[in-house]
Amino acid sequence: MLEIEIDGKKLTVNQGSTVMDAAHAAGTYIPHFCYHKKLSIAANCRMCLVEVEKAPKPLPACATPVTDGMKVYTASPLAKKAQAGVMEFLLINHPLDCPICDQGGECQLQDLAVGYGNSASRYQEEKRVVVGKDMGPLVSAEEMSRCIHCTRCVRFTEEIGGFQEIGMANRSEFSEIMPFLGKTVDSEISGNVIDLCPVGALTSKPFRYSTRAWELSRRKSVSPHDGLGANLIVQVKQNEVMRVLPLENEAINECWLSDRDRFAYEGLNSAERLQKPMIKFDGKWHETDWQTALEYVVKGLNGVSADHGKDAIGFLLSPHSTTEELYLAQKLARAFGVNNVDAALRRSDTRVAKQQQGALWLGSSIVELAASKSILVVGATQRSEQPLLASRLRQSVKKGSQLNVIHVADDELFTSLNAKLIVAPQQLVNALAQVLKAVVTAKAGETAIDLAAANVSAEAQAIADSLCAADSASIVLGNVAQNHPAFSELLALAQEIARLTGARFGIAAAAANTVGADVAGANPVRGAFGQNVTAGLSAAEMLAAPRKAYVLLNNEVEADSYNGQQAVAAMKQAATVIALTAYKGAGLLDYADVLLPIAPFSETAGSFINMEGKLQSFNGVVRPLGETRPAWKVLRVLGNMLSLNGFEQNSCEEVRAELLALGDIAAQLNNGQSVLAANVAAGNGELVRVGDVPLYHADPICRRADSLQQTAAAAVPQLQLNPADAERLGLQDGQAVTVAQGAAEVSLQLRTDAALAQGAARVAAAHPATVALGGLFEPIQIKRG
Amino acid sequence: MLSAESLAKIDRELAKYPADQARSAVMGALRIALTERREKGATPEERCLNSEVIEFVANYIGIAPVAAYEVATFYNMYDMKPVGKHKITVCTNLPCALRGGMNAAEYIGKKLGIHLGETTADGKFTLLEGECMGACGDAPVLLVNNHSMCSFMTPEAIDKKLAELE
Numbered sequence: 011m012l013e014i015e016i017d018g019k020k021l022t023v024n025q026g027s028t029v030m031d032a033a034h035a036a037g038t039y040i041p042h043f044c045y046h047k048k049l050s051i052a053a054n055c056r057m058c059l060v061e062v063e064k065a066p067k068p069l070p071a072c073a074t075p076v077t078d079g080m081k082v083y084t085a086s087p088l089a090k091k092a093q094a095g096v097m098e099f100l101l102i103n104h105p106l107d108c109p110i111c112d113q114g115g116e117c118q119l120q121d122l123a124v125g126y127g128n129s130a131s132r133y134q135e136e137k138r139v140v141v142g143k144d145m146g147p148l149v150s151a152e153e154m155s156r157c158i159h160c161t162r163c164v165r166f167t168e169e170i171g172g173f174q175e176i177g178m179a180n181r182s183e184f185s186e187i188m189p190f191l192g193k194t195v196d197s198e199i200s201g202n203v204i205d206l207c208p209v210g211a212l213t214s215k216p217f218r219y220s221t222r223a224w225e226l227s228r229r230k231s232v233s234p235h236d237g238l239g240a241n242l243i244v245q246v247k248q249n250e251v252m253r254v255l256p257l258e259n260e261a262i263n264e265c266w267l268s269d270r271d272r273f274a275y276e277g278l279n280s281a282e283r284l285q286k287p288m289i290k291f292d293g294k295w296h297e298t299d300w301q302t303a304l305e306y307v308v309k310g311l312n313g314v315s316a317d318h319g320k321d322a323i324g325f326l327l328s329p330h331s332t333t334e335e336l337y338l339a340q341k342l343a344r345a346f347g348v349n350n351v352d353a354a355l356r357r358s359d360t361r362v363a364k365q366q367q368g369a370l371w372l373g374s375s376i377v378e379l380a381a382s383k384s385i386l387v388v389g390a391t392q393r394s395e396q397p398l399l400a401s402r403l404r405q406s407v408k409k410g411s412q413l414n415v416i417h418v419a420d421d422e423l424f425t426s427l428n429a430k431l432i433v434a435p436q437q438l439v440n441a442l443a444q445v446l447k448a449v450v451t452a453k454a455g456e457t458a459i460d461l462a463a464a465n466v467s468a469e470a471q472a473i474a475d476s477l478c479a480a481d482s483a484s485i486v487l488g489n490v491a492q493n494h495p496a497f498s499e500l501l502a503l504a505q506e507i508a509r510l511t512g513a514r515f516g517i518a519a520a521a522a523n524t525v526g527a528d529v530a531g532a533n534p535v536r537g538a539f540g541q542n543v544t545a546g547l548s549a550a551e552m553l554a555a556p557r558k559a560y561v562l563l564n565n566e567v568e569a570d571s572y573n574g575q576q577a578v579a580a581m582k583q584a585a586t587v588i589a590l591t592a593y594k595g596a597g598l599l600d601y602a603d604v605l606l607p608i609a610p611f612s613e614t615a616g617s618f619i620n621m622e623g624k625l626q627s628f629n630g631v632v633r634p635l636g637e638t639r640p641a642w643k644v645l646r647v648l649g650n651m652l653s654l655n656g657f658e659q660n661s662c663e664e665v666r667a668e669l670l671a672l673g674d675i676a677a678q679l680n681n682g683q684s685v686l687a688a689n690v691a692a693g694n695g696e697l698v699r700v701g702d703v704p705l706y707h708a709d710p711i712c713r714r715a716d717s718l719q720q721t722a723a724a725a726v727p728q729l730q731l732n733p734a735d736a737e738r739l740g741l742q743d744g745q746a747v748t749v750a751q752g753a754a755e756v757s758l759q760l761r762t763d764a765a766l767a768q769g770a771a772r773v774a775a776a777h778p779a780t781v782a783l784g785g786l787f788e789p790i791q792i793k794r795g
Numbered sequence: 796m797l798s799a800e801s802l803a804k805i806d807r808e809l810a811k812y813p814a815d816q817a818r819s820a821v822m823g824a825l826r827i828a829l830t831e832r833r834e835k836g837a838t839p840e841e842r843c844l845n846s847e848v849i850e851f852v853a854n855y856i857g858i859a860p861v862a863a864y865e866v867a868t869f870y871n872m873y874d875m876k877p878v879g880k881h882k883i884t885v886c887t888n889l890p891c892a893l894r895g896g897m898n899a900a901e902y903i904g905k906k907l908g909i910h911l912g913e914t915t916a917d918g919k920f921t922l923l924e925g926e927c928m929g930a931c932g933d934a935p936v937l938l939v940n941n942h943s944m945c946s947f948m949t950p951e952a953i954d955k956k957l958a959e960l961e
Binding site for chain 1: 850
């Protein structure tokens with residue numbers, strides 16, 4: 011520890027910290043542009059110059075390490091003169107277009123020019139002009155003359171994004187920030203450069219010129235997209251969500267947001283929003299009032315239950331709905347006598363619900379996961395499932411953690427892997443079994459699982475060695491593993507590896523409330539907080555054995571199910587399909603019979619339980635659009651109209667209190683499996699589809715965010731095959747092919763990709779071009795042309 | 796994109812640095828790529844670096860294309876614009892200028908019929924203004940194709956040199 015003095019204030023700081031760190035600790039503000047606590051030190055803006063005793067000239071606080079007995083003056087005449095001088099230089103080429111600049115009012119340069127600059131410039135000559143750049147549909151770089159070359163954006167893409175997509179070309183007066191010639195910025199977390207840019211050079215393309223920063227009110231919320239539960243500041247003007255910014259939470263999203271969390275708000279203002287209840291009558295849709303629509307729903311449910319019994323009704327709930335909504339929906343279903351309730355819509359393994367002993371979760375906090383010395387990620391397209399978790403694991407690797415991957419494709423993670431096992435989907439279980447076998451041998455342990463079919467490969471051995479050697483290890487099953495038909499085998503194997511190595515294991519929840527759904531009882535076997543209920547059918551079972559009536563909460567089955575083809579067929583044969591939805595999507599208009607407009611996360615209070623089991627509550631940030639109502643209110647009224655008991659809640663908080671009174675969330679989190687029987691034999695050699703969910707098609711809101719839909723990640727999916735498989739089938743890269751599952755055929759372009767395992771045929775899920783196909787991890791046929 | 800010999804040279808550059816610091820080899824790799832293009836290129840456009848070559852080099856050594864582009868555009872010896880078969884860079888910094896550097900540049904320009912920064916119509920010569928080459932005592936100095944430095948470039952010496960290059 012070193013003793014130093016800042017502006018006469020004495021403090022002790024750690025060896026190796028900088029003057030800037032020390033000033034932060036002392037609560038002293040030093041002006042800066044290029045310094046950012048999460049990025050490397052560049053010291054190129056020179057704004058943080060301070061006077062240090064015995065130093066001959068002012069020193070940059072961000073890059074000056076403290077020494078014992080150092081005396082720093084941040085506001086001495088020398089420091090002030092240096093800061094004013096730097097400010098004058100920074101403003102030489104900066105245009106005076108603050109009145110039309112999008113950053114105006116929230117601009118660091120503007121603020122610091124007032125605080126630390128002179129009132130007038132002596133510079134009379136011409137200012138330089140920099141031509142705008144195209145960085146893609148999300149980040150605007152139209153006014154690069156405003157750039158002050160702090161290189162925060164460059165360092166962000168390289169250090170946090172993992173791949174340097176932005177660079178500073180040329181030299182001195184000709185320096186320009188740009189993406190590589192002809193390229194756009196395609197990172198899944200690119201929007202953070204907008205927050206990082208201290209001036210108006212990089213701005214948000216969807217938000218630009220729509221309003222001024224000071225007209226917006228800031229409201230806290232929680233992201234409804236991935237399972238991370240990123241904290242948001244939603245900015246609102248005249249009852250409309252104008253943009254979304256990160257709310258710093260070091261334990262969850264740090265100071266970042268993924269582009270999905272940041273830009274999906276455009277979907278909230280989509281023209282497809284349902285504003286009035288609608289009923290289909292004589293094959294035509296008619297707008298109606300709530301009373302009529304709800305009476306129609308009650309009549310429909312009572313009718314089907316009288317004619318076909320309660321078991322003929324199925325409730326398909328969305329893991330993107332709030333905990334309160336899910337709780338009331340399952341309560342309504344069960345009070346009405348319907349046991350078929352599920353929110354695990356893309357899960358194909360129907361055994362999991364029957365074997366689980368609690369709510370499946372990450373197995374540790376996000377911070378604990380990132381701090382693990384050895385991490386094994388099984389079946390995850392990390393960068394599209396939870397972009398910020400992928401980024402966090404990248405930082406872990408930099409700090410010395412070993413990252414191991416078992417997956418169906420060697421996806422680019424922009425980090426170095428300790429070991430990877432890339433296998434076709436039907437070999438995934440066998441691959442994890444190899445690791446278990448190696449662990450059993452290394453630890454001289456025993457397991458109930460028959461591992462005779464597993465032959466330990468060198469990579470599996472390396473993964474096992476890494477897990478055994480580390481003093482803290484974690485195993486995480488991603489979305490591909492969770493949707494895989496052998497999810498329970500994968501869970502059982504992970505459980506055994508964790509038991510033998512002392513590792514933690516869990517799932518990386520794909521949706522904002524995947525964990526919340528299990529806790530709230532949106533599960534066919536377990537009620538809220540594990541209450542005993544009569545077991546019903548899981549989502550996959552409800553669709554495989556079609557019901558007579560379906561109630562859909564906040565989901566579009568063609569895109570949100572494991573098997574879209576089967577789901578739509580089930581909807582079409584049903585006597586009635588009741589959809590509580592925020593959108594009148596083409597699919598719903600086709601197969602639903604009544605649409606009830608419910609509020610998305612921005613228009614209702616609620617809470618999500620994120621992947622680490624943390625309950626995060628939020629309030630609505632704007633009034634519901636049109637005649638939209640929060641889903642909890644709709645469900646409550648439906649409960650009353652169906653004459654059910656226990657639907658007297660007057661606010662979302664009452665619903666939450668009623669739910670939380672049932673137990674303790676932490677006690678519910680349990681990845682344990684009651685059955686460990688697992689067939690670990692490798693599958694056969696036929697082509698199996700890899701139906702991973704594309705970044706911007708994961709939920710109804712982001713599917714309608716226009717700017718996100720223009721990104722490269724939202725492009726029409728291609729059929730991806732290993733070159734060897736393509737050659738075996740006599741197919742060429744770039745050729746048009748027809749892929750078929752069941753009765754459906756779709757035409758796609760073929761792209762050969764050596765990163766894909768042999769035997770895997772990647773056809774992304776949830777995109778309009780592929781929803782007609784069948785199961786996400788089922789055999790697939792490929793035809794020419 | 797590049798010949799086997801050039802790739803072998805780049806491999807040699809890569810071998811000089813630890814595997815996880817391959818980006819250190821970017822300057823050498825770009826130089827090797829540029830040298831090959833200058834020797835083999837038939838037109839001025841084929842003798843300089845362009846985005847395809849830079850991307851190829853970046854991918855070859857395993858760094859982001861824009862990181863290689865930053866380097867290529869920072870140093871002025873990497874030709875990013877079309878360049879003649881012989882690139883003549885004349886030093887016009889103060890010591891050279893005092894000893895006839897500007898005159899040498901003007902003389903060459905008059906002889907070739909081009910101004911500083913231009914390429915002859917036949918694509919043979921490009922005349923550039925250069926910075927100090929560290930040989931002020933030998934002024935005027937000029938550099939041919941980045942590699943060969945010529946000292947005491949009086950008009951006679953220039954005539955001789957240009958005749959050699961023809």
